[in-house]
Amino acid sequence: MIQNPGFLLTVVAFVAVIGPLVFVHELGHYLVGRWCGVKAEAFSIGFGPEIAAWTDRRGTRWRLGALPLGGYVRFKGDMNAASQADPRWLEMPAAERAESFPAKPLWQRAAIVAAGPAINFLFAILILAAFAFVHGESRTPAVAGQVQPGSAAAAAGIVAGDRIVSLNGREMATFDDIRLFAQIRPGEPVTILIDRQGRLFEKQGRVGAVEEDDGFGNKFRIGRLGIAPGEPVIEPVSLIRAPVVAIERTGQIIRTMVETLGQIVGGGRSVKELGGPLKIAEVSGQAATLGVESFVFFMALISINLGFINLLPIPMLDGGHLLFYGVEAIQRRPVSPQVQEWAYRSGLAVLLAMMVLVTFNDLSSFGLWDRLSGLIG
Structure with missing residues (x-):
């Protein structure tokens, strides 16, 4: 460990x-x-009592709060840090009203x-x-290089060499797509469309569920199909294409978050999986030890x-x-x-x-x- x-x-x-x-x-x-053209009256990192603060020549007070769990910018015309409009903004002189947020x-x-x-x-x-x-971009094909005996994939009839075309109708372009799809769906039924030597087959199965340890003693229940990729394919990424790859990865992360949140709202996942500042702090320290x-x-x-x-x-x-x-x-x-x-x-x-x-x-x-x-x- x-x-x-x-x-x-x-x-x-x-x-x-x-x-x-x-x-x-x-x-x-x-x-x-x-x-x-809106005047910022305060720019705060953290809430609560001020640890340090100064006011710049534009009249913005830059402050550091004692509780570092958020921050805010209070614009002219805001009633509070949540940016609710102050009804008194209409009573300001015309010049001040023009630089207020509600105007x-x-x-x-x-x-x-x-x-x-x-x-x-x-x-x-x-x-x-x-x-x-x-580091380049992983473009390993969505092909089963190996199928683990007794796994969800084996139970569904997938054999080595099968290309996973789609899972529940979602296209699988790379092996990473398979992994990302399965890991947040432990135990869920899945329709698998495979390409076997040019012929398409539809298989019905259920994503396997395994418990893994992250190396710090935290255990997680995640989904696995039980297939391993073939030879990894890492393609170099040019400076021009790098932002495109990054946007795609950001989109994948957001989609995973939306789907996971939907599972929690729908009862498919426990609300116990939601973490807060203390958990972020714990994982921050763990990530720091990894480099x-x-x-x-x-x-x-x-x-x-x-x-x-x-x-x-x-x-x-x-x-x-x-x-x-x-x-x-x-x-x-x-x-x-x-x-x-x-x-x-x-x-x-x-x-x-x-x-x-x-x-x-x-x-x-x-x-x-x-x-x-x-x-x-």
């Missing part, structure tokens, strides 16, 4: 992941806001809000493009997660603001303050409930409740 990182490395690694990603996210809002056209407000998640995706794409350029490349790749994954989560249509998040702007575009007038207030309160309740849930899951994964029950018993 790989040695777990100590507490200090875990904390340092967590801050080294979350701090830059939150800064990048908020920088997206800030830069597009400036481009649209801007709908498309500019939407662009400012969307810039945060967008720059998180861009940050991840740059990292993944660099990895693709350095710089693993740590940077982990940052790319968290950046994609941060962008995706912020686009969820929950008030208080960027996606909730964009939802309001969509409604405003359709009905040609802003959502009423009363509805917004109700929505923000509901969104806050949802976020707090989610934080409690994921924190409970994190503590459970650390074995805290078992140890407490042992002490009580």
